[in-house]
Amino acid sequence: ETGVTQTPRHLVMGMTNKKSLKCEQHLGHNAMYWYKQSAKKPLELMFVYSLEERVENNSVPSRFSPECPNSSHLFLHLHTLQPEDSALYLCASSQDVSAGGYNEQFFGPGTRLTVL
Amino acid sequence: KQEVTQIPAALSVPEGENLVLNCSFTDSAIYNLQWFRQDPGKGLTSLLLIQSSQREQTSGRLNASLDKSSGRSTLYIAASQPGDSATYLCAAEGYYGGSQGNLIFGKGTKLSVKP
Numbered sequence: 473e474t475g476v477t478q479t480p481r482h483l484v485m486g487m488t489n490k491k492s493l494k495c496e497q498h499l500g501h502n503a504m505y506w507y508k509q510s511a512k513k514p515l516e517l518m519f520v521y522s523l524e525e526r527v528e529n530n531s532v533p534s535r536f537s538p539e540c541p542n543s544s545h546l547f548l549h550l551h552t553l554q555p556e557d558s559a560l561y562l563c564a565s566s567q568d569v570s571a572g573g574y575n576e577q578f579f580g581p582g583t584r585l586t587v588l
Numbered sequence: 589k590q591e592v593t594q595i596p597a598a599l600s601v602p603e604g605e606n607l608v609l610n611c612s613f614t615d616s617a618i619y620n621l622q623w624f625r626q627d628p629g630k631g632l633t634s635l636l637l638i639q640s641s642q643r644e645q646t647s648g649r650l651n652a653s654l655d656k657s658s659g660r661s662t663l664y665i666a667a668s669q670p671g672d673s674a675t676y677l678c679a680a681e682g683y684y685g686g687s688q689g690n691l692i693f694g695k696g697t698k699l700s701v702k703p
Binding site for chain 1: 592624630694695700
């Protein structure tokens with residue numbers, strides 16, 4: 473257990489569905505992240521939030537919409553996805569985003585998303 | 589643009605063997621270098637973090653080294669066990685894309701330790 477939980481663990485959705493992924497961290501951290509892990513590709517950073525403010529958006533399509541209502545919760549809202557969006561979506565948290573040299577990120581177990 | 593490469597992509601060794609996993613990065617202006625372990629279908633577990641001013645970190649049977657000038661890091665696993673079987677990822681953290689704290693990951697090395 474890393475102190476970061478994600479629900480659901482598995483999700484199958486059609487291209488016209490709307491669904492949301494949830495992440496919760498119990499570590500008292502100020503920064504939260506969404507990553508995408510596709511087969512045969514490196515982990516890709518999607519979004520970064522610091523104290524509930526988005527600080528990074530890595531050119532992610534608008535069909536992915538993040539929400540951070542407080543420093544402990546992070547959502548990823550999904551709508552009209554494509555089959556190529558099928559992947560493992562990982563959430564992570566860290567004390568903060570400032571790079572003082574020690575910024576260990578703690579990851580959740582991920583949500584395995586399949587888009588039909 | 590930072591690129592992280594891990595060689596080999598897969599490695600199979602007999603139990604008890606000492607082994608080295610390699611990670612290289614193109615931009616030496618990093619804040620730190622992190623090694624993670626990922627079990628099938630699971631999230632990432634942080635193993636070691638080496639700050640840019642450090643040369644190595646140790647945890648149990650694991651030792652990670654960092655050579656910024658050559659753009660290389662190695663993860664040494666001593667006396668490997670079947671339970672070490674997993675994918676090992678390295679990631680460089682730096683100021684990328686106009687934002688701090690971005691981790692750039694390699695594709696990983698899939699390790700299999702045979703009993």
